[in-house]
Every structure is written in C-alpha cells, then in structure tokens.
Amino acid sequence: MKKFFxxxxxxxxxxxxxxxxxxxxxxxxxxxxxxxxSFQDVxxxxxxxxxxxxxxxxxxxxxxxxxxxxKYMVGTLLLLIPFPLLFAxxxxxxxxxxxxxxxxxYFIPALTSVVVAGxxxxxxxxxxxxxxxxxxxxxxxxxxxxxxxxxxxxxxALLLLxxxxxxxxxxxxxxAGLQSIPSELYEAASxxxxxxxxQFKKISMPLVKPTTVYVLTISIYAGLSMFIESNMLxxxxxxxxxxxxxxxxxxxxxxxxxxxxxYACAVGFILLFVVMxxxxxxxxxxxxxxxxxx
Amino acid sequence: xxxxxxxxxxxxxxxxxxxxxxxxxTGNSASTEKGVSSAGKKxxxxxxxxxxxxxxxxxxxxxxxxxxxxxxxxxxxHPDKKVKLVLSNMPYDDMHNKLSLALESGxxxxxxxxxxxxxxPAYMVGKIGLMELNDVIAPYKDKIVKSRxxxxxxxxxxxxxxxxxxxxxxxxxxxxxxxAGINYKDIxxxxxxxxxxxxxxxATGKYFxxxxxxxxWMVNLMLAQKxxxxxxxxxxxxxxSKEMEEVLEYIKGMQETGAFAxxxxxxxxxxxxxxxxxxxxxxxxxxxxWQTSRFVNxxxxxxxxxxxxxxxxxxxNDGEVATIGGGGTGTAIIKSGKNAQLAxxxxxxxxxxxxxxxxxxxxxxxxxxxxxxxxxxxxxxxPDNKFIQYFTNYPFDxxxxxxxxxxxxxxxxxxxxxxxxxxxxxVTLNSIFEDGMDVKEALxxxxxxxxxxxxxK
Numbered sequence: 001m002k003k004f005f006x007x008x009x010x011x012x013x014x015x016x017x018x019x020x021x022x023x024x025x026x027x028x029x030x031x032x033x034x035x036x037x038s039f040q041d042v043x044x045x046x047x048x049x050x051x052x053x054x055x056x057x058x059x060x061x062x063x064x065x066x067x068x069x070x071k072y073m074v075g076t077l078l079l080l081i082p083f084p085l086l087f088a089x090x091x092x093x094x095x096x097x098x099x100x101x102x103x104x105x106y107f108i109p110a111l112t113s114v115v116v117a118g119x120x121x122x123x124x125x126x127x128x129x130x131x132x133x134x135x136x137x138x139x140x141x142x143x144x145x146x147x148x149x150x151x152x153x154x155x156x157a158l159l160l161l162x163x164x165x166x167x168x169x170x171x172x173x174x175x176a177g178l179q180s181i182p183s184e185l186y187e188a189a190s191x192x193x194x195x196x197x198x199q200f201k202k203i204s205m206p207l208v209k210p211t212t213v214y215v216l217t218i219s220i221y222a223g224l225s226m227f228i229e230s231n232m233l234x235x236x237x238x239x240x241x242x243x244x245x246x247x248x249x250x251x252x253x254x255x256x257x258x259x260x261x262x263y264a265c266a267v268g269f270i271l272l273f274v275v276m277x278x279x280x281x282x283x284x285x286x287x288x289x290x291x292x293x294x
Numbered sequence: 295x296x297x298x299x300x301x302x303x304x305x306x307x308x309x310x311x312x313x314x315x316x317x318x319x320t321g322n323s324a325s326t327e328k329g330v331s332s333a334g335k336k337x338x339x340x341x342x343x344x345x346x347x348x349x350x351x352x353x354x355x356x357x358x359x360x361x362x363x364x365x366x367x368x369x370x371x372h373p374d375k376k377v378k379l380v381l382s383n384m385p386y387d388d389m390h391n392k393l394s395l396a397l398e399s400g401x402x403x404x405x406x407x408x409x410x411x412x413x414x415p416a417y418m419v420g421k422i423g424l425m426e427l428n429d430v431i432a433p434y435k436d437k438i439v440k441s442r443x444x445x446x447x448x449x450x451x452x453x454x455x456x457x458x459x460x461x462x463x464x465x466x467x468x469x470x471x472x473x474a475g476i477n478y479k480d481i482x483x484x485x486x487x488x489x490x491x492x493x494x495x496x497a498t499g500k501y502f503x504x505x506x507x508x509x510x511w512m513v514n515l516m517l518a519q520k521x522x523x524x525x526x527x528x529x530x531x532x533x534x535s536k537e538m539e540e541v542l543e544y545i546k547g548m549q550e551t552g553a554f555a556x557x558x559x560x561x562x563x564x565x566x567x568x569x570x571x572x573x574x575x576x577x578x579x580x581x582x583x584w585q586t587s588r589f590v591n592x593x594x595x596x597x598x599x600x601x602x603x604x605x606x607x608x609x610x611n612d613g614e615v616a617t618i619g620g621g622g623t624g625t626a627i628i629k630s631g632k633n634a635q636l637a638x639x640x641x642x643x644x645x646x647x648x649x650x651x652x653x654x655x656x657x658x659x660x661x662x663x664x665x666x667x668x669x670x671x672x673x674x675x676x677p678d679n680k681f682i683q684y685f686t687n688y689p690f691d692x693x694x695x696x697x698x699x700x701x702x703x704x705x706x707x708x709x710x711x712x713x714x715x716x717x718x719x720x721v722t723l724n725s726i727f728e729d730g731m732d733v734k735e736a737l738x739x740x741x742x743x744x745x746x747x748x749x750x751k
Contacts, residue, residue: 042398126566127566237387256395257394
C-alpha cells in the first residue's frame with residue numbers, strides 16, 4: 001500500500017485525478033447526455049432521429065441567431081485583439097508614466113457585474129430624446145435614434161458594451177506576455193538601429209504570439225456563446241426582429257422558455273461544433289499544433 | 295486572537311447579509327402583470343396546531359399581500375383547516391422558467407403557482423402537471439365570467455383560477471381631448487376614433503394614441519371584433535388570414551395619418567411609456583381594465599383627467615363582440631403536491647368568492663371575475679376608493695355596458711399561442727410598424743417561421 005502511494009509512476013495520476021473526475025462527471029457525461037437528448041422530443045418522450053437537426057437547417061430564426069453570434073464574434077475579434085495589444089505595448093513602454101493607474105482604470109469595467117452594466121447601458125441607449133446617447137447626438141444636431149430597434153445601431157451597442165468591458169482584461173493578458181520578453185532583445189535591436197515600430201513588429205509581435213493565440217481562442221468562444229450582454233441590453237431574451245438573438249439565447253428560448261429541451265440540445269451541439277471548428281482552424285493557421293509537437 | 299475576532303466579524307456580516315436579503319420583500323409595492331416586479335419571500339404567521347404550510351409562487355408582488363389577507367379570512371372561517379402561506383415572488387420570466395424546470399424534473403415545484411395567460415398553454419402540453427379544478431370551481435361557476443375560465447381549460451377540464459376579467463376598454467384623457475374640441479363620448483366606431491385622432495393631432499401636434507409593437511392588446515381586440523383568430527377550426531396556424539390582414543392594414547392606415555405612432559417600449563404598459571402619457575405626449579390608451587392600477591401608480595400627474603369608455607367597434611349594428619378580456623393570471627395547483635386538494639379549496643375561496651372579489655377591486659383595482667360584485671354600488675361608487683378618485687367617471691358603468699359581450703380568441707388556449715405571441719411582439723409588428731414592411735409579406739413570413747416550428751405544411 002505504502003509502495004503504491006510512494007511510487008513515482010503512480011503519484012502524478014493521483015494528483016491529476018480530481019481534475020479528471022471533474023471533467024468526466026461534469027463535462028463529458030452531460031455532453032454525451034446532451035447529444036442523446038438532441039435525438040429526442042423530451043416532452044413527448046419519443047426518439048425522433050435527425051428531426052431536430054433537419055428542422056434547424058430550415059429554421060430561419062436559428063440561422064439568424066447563428067449569423068448574429070458569428071457577426072458579434074468577428075466584431076469583437078477585430079476590436080478586442082489589436083487595440084488591447086497596442087494599449088498594452090504603450091503601457092509597457094518606459095516612456096509611459098503612471099502606467100499602474102491606467103491599468104486599474106482599464107480593468108475596473110471587468111469587475112462590474114454584466115447585469116448592472118447591461119441595465120445601465122440599456123438606459124443610456126433609450127429611445128427618448130433625453131437618454132444619454134440621444135442627448136450626445138443632440139449636441140451635434142442629430143435627431144434621436146431608436147438605438148435598440150435597429151439592427152446596425154444595436155450591433156454597435158453590443159460591441160461598445162463588449163469593448164468597454166473586455167479591453168482591460170485583454171490588456172492584462174498582453175501585458176503579461178510583453179513583460180516576459182527579455183529587455184536585452186530591445187536593447188540589441190535599438191543598438192542595431194531598429195525603430196520603435198520595427199521593434200514592435202519584429203520582437204513584440206512574434207514573442208507575444210502564444211498569448212495572442214490564447215486570447216484569440218477564448219475570444220472566439222466568448223463571442224459565439226455571448227448571452228447575458230444581449231439579455232440585459234434588451235431586457236430579456238426577446239428583441240425586435242430578433243436583432244439581439246444569439247445562439248445561446250436561442251438555446252435558452254427553446255429549452256427553457258418553450259420547453260423543447262431536445263431541440264435546444266441540438267442547438268447546443270451545433271454551438272459546440274461551430275466553436276470547435278473555428279478554433280481548430282484558427283490553431284492550424286497559427287501553427288499552434290506544430291509547436292506542441294516539437 | 296486577532297484572527298479569530300476577524301473571523302467572527304466576517305461571519306456576522308455574512309449572517310446579516312442573508313437576513314437583509316430575506317427582509318427586502320416589502321420594499322417595492324409596484325404592481326404589474328408582465329413588467330416591473332422584484333424578488334422577495336414572505337411567510338404568514340399562523341398560530342395553533344394542525345396548520346398546513348403551502349408554498350406559493352407569484353410574479354407580481356402585490357398579489358402576495360392580497361393572498362395573505364384572504365388566507366387570514368379563510369383561517370378564521372375554517373379553524374380546522376388552517377393554512378400558512380409561504381410566498382415567493384420572482385420576476386416574470388424567471389418564475390415561469392423555474393416552474394418549467396421544476397415540472398420537467400419532478401422536483402422543487404411549489405403547491406400553488408400564478409401562471410400568466412400567455413404562458414399557460416405551455417403547461418398544457420404532454421403530461422399535465424397541474425391539478426384539475428372543476429369540483430372546487432363548481433360552487434362559484436354561475437357567477438364567474440365564463441370566457442375567463444375557458445382560457446385556462448383544456449378538453450373541458452379547468453386548470454386555472456382567474457384573477458380578473460381584463461375587459462379591454464378605452465382610456466381617454468378627457469381634459470386634453472376637450473381642449474382640442476373632441477368629446478370622447480362621440481367616438482363609437484374605429485373610423486370615428488381615427489378621425490378624432492387626426493383632428494386632435496392637427497389641433498395639438500401631439501399623438502392621439504400609440505401603435506403597438508411589443509403587445510397585441512388592440513390587435514387582438516380588432517381581430518376578435520372581425521371574427522378572426524390566429525388558428526383555424528382544425529387548430530392549424532392561420533396567421534396570414536384575411537381578417538388579420540385587414541386589422542393590420544387598418545392600424546397602418548392610422549399610423550400613416552401621423553396622429554398615431556409607435557411608442558418607446560412598444561406598448562402603453564411599459565416603464566418607458568408611462569412618462570409619455572403622464573406628460574400628455576400621447577392621450578389615449580386601448581388597454582385591458584387592469585391598466586387602472588398603472589394609472590394610479592405611475593401616471594399620477596393626469597389624475598382626474600382620464601375617463602374610461604367602451605372600446606370602438608368596426609360596425610355598430612353587426613353584432614360583433616364588443617370587447618375581449620386581455621392578459622391575466624391563472625392560479626394553478628401542482629398535481630403532485632402533498633396537500634393539493636386543500637390548496638385547491640383555499641385558492642378557489644381566495645380567487646372566486648364574492649368576498650375576495652370585492653378585495654380584488656379595492657386592493658388591486660382589477661375588474662373582478664365574479665360579476666355579482668359589479669352591481670354593488672357601495673363598492674363600485676365608494677368615494678374613498680383610490681381608483682374611483684382617479685378617474686373622471688365610474689369605471690364600472692363602462693364595464694356593465696359590455697358585460698354580456700366579452701369575447702375570446704380561440705388561440706388563447708392553444709399550445710401554439712406562446713410562440714405566436716412571441717413572434718408577433720418581436721418580429722411581425724416591428725417589421726410592419728417600425729420598418730415599414732408590407733403587411734401581407736410580414737404575415738406570410740411569420741406564418742412560415744411558425745409553421746416550421748410546429749412542423750405544419
């Protein structure tokens with residue numbers, strides 16, 4: 001017995017065992033169960049084969065939700081990777097004074113509850129001419145806009161909420177990446193006459209790549225599975241013409257609001273599939289798989 | 295030692311915060327059918343032995359006080375069957391979703407639950423988890439407005455106890471209309487309503503009434519008056535019907551005059567819309583009777599300016615239904631509950647007896663389902679009542695005029711209605727009245743979306 005526990009071969013498995021059990025019990029089992037449920041009509045307790053999936057393909061609302069989530073993901077990637085990287089480099093620069101204060105300021109939104117922030121944003125985007133954003137437009141002589149009723153304006157509203165909230169977090173990730181780069185490299189480069197921009201492009205960017213890949217991966221997932229932001233902004237899971245409906249929102253609507261759990265499981269499985277596909281593609285393109293093998 | 299003191303302090307803070315969480319139930323007295331409501335839990339205090347505890351879920355906090363005061367009366371009258379209500383109030387969506395999950399999993403459901411009309415059919419699918427209430431309703435049945443029992447029934451079995459009739463009425467801001475030279479009493483038909491609107495808009499530059507985009511109070515009323523419905527006789531979807539097209543074209547015609555417009559929040563019963571009525575930017579509402587409570591609570595600046603009148607009709611002489619009941623809460627009993635039978639008896643008393651229906655008017659300001667109350671002038675003309683003080687005429691005079699012609703849409707009891715309602719309030723009405731889409735096209739598109747959902751060809 002003692003030998004068993006003191007064995008160098010066994011010990012690692014004992015240590016990772018809690019994690020493995022958690023994954024099996026709380027992730028793998030529910031996923032398998034979900035896949036099985038997606039072939040059923042849960043309320044009628046019937047097996048329906050691929051009915052749920054074939055219905056998904058012709059379900060225009062689902063396709064709209066898919067498109068909305070995809071659009072949101074692309075939007076957040078375009079805004080939440082380059083800009084935080086840029087800000088992080090500025091904060092990391094020796095010329096920057098009082099960087100810590102800026103770091104804290106950028107990070108504060110991430111500490112706010114999405115529920116509170118979403119509610120306040122909703123009020124700021126009110127339709128009345130007295131709401132904050134319409135007042136701002138008013139200074140420029142533009143009439144009030146029905147922000148949360150139009151597809152374009154509400155997409156803008158969602159993106160602004162996302163940027164406000166996540167810029168600080170991503171800055172911290174990038175900052176950690178940048179700070180692990182040895183300063184000798186920059187010194188050597190500047191002795192060789194490289195400009196600041198060249199240093200950024202040739203040293204910072206490549207060396208911070210593992211961080212970028214990580215941020216990219218979680219951003220893809222976060223973008224595709226966004227729900228609370230839209231739920232708070234539109235005061236519920238329903239929005240005019242479904243402009244704020246996301247994949248998870250649709251899953252919730254079908255599974256919980258309409259009690260079609262089987263169909264909702266099919267939606268969930270598609271979400272899993274899309275997230276996996278996009279991420280595997282992304283990891284292939286960035287070459288992360290090959291790095292692991294070396 | 296220091297550490298231990300700190301730990302004790304933290305424990306105290308934690309305990310205090312839980313207690314604070316429980317007692318916050320009494321803060322907000324706002325009453326809504328489908329809007330603002332806060333979470334909170336409260337329990338009755340009942341002395342003596344042999345008291346049965348019943349758990350109640352509501353989504354309108356004001357209902358809690360009403361249930362408690364009526365349960366106390368029940369306990370006085372039935373000392374051998376005393377009950378103790380433990381009430382939890384949750385926001386509208388949360389409560390219904392939680393109920394779905396509880397019924398689905400067979401665990402955690404309360405004994406008694408308030409279910410909103412729009413959600414009710416969703417619980418009538420598959421194995422029904424609610425208790426059949428025919429025998430407890432029977433003693434009161436002849437005095438209750440029948441259509442209000444029908445909306446919570448399936449195959450002749452009654453599953454819900456109605457709270458109010460929700461007669462759709464017209465709320466005219468009499469003062470603003472008089473200033474513009476309009477007498478609301480002359481408005482009998484929709485054509486006259488529209489004309490009055492144009493005249494009002496020309497005189498004041500303000501909007502007469504709103505065009506709904508997130509509710510169907512007026513749409514459903516007009517549809518019922520035209521004899522239309524969302525489903526046909528065989529229970530198939532019939533969204534793009536001739537009647538529906540006529541109704542929406544008519545409302546679109548109203549919108550095109552410029553006197554009628556969409557409103558922030560999409561309908562009169564909304565926190566964004568109340569201020570606009572309060573300030574006189576919009577003058578008229580076509581709403582179910584329970585809107586009285588919103589007037590009294592949220593539109594206090596126009597006190598003594600608003601009159602309640604019967605809604606317009608399309609044609610005065612063709613015998614169409616005068617009005618319909620709108621919105622509603624059906625109180626249901628969970629079948630698997632240990633004390634289901636007692637719960638049913640208590641709730642039938644609380645919701646249907648004459649005594650309780652008087653309180654429905656006095657406390658909540660709703661039109662009671664027990665119509666024997668409607669003729670009691672000591673009640674309906676009581677000068678101390680805050681609702682009677684608010685309006686310029688006696689509300690029940692209008693109700694009595696339409697008492698025998700309160701219609702219903704067949705779709706209300708259909709399991710498809712929650713989805714139809716959802717599609718209309720999110721997509722159809724917005725497409726037509728906000729984005730200017732063609733009526734026929736919008737209806738056909740929605741018909742297709744819903745057909746896909748219900749696998750109908």
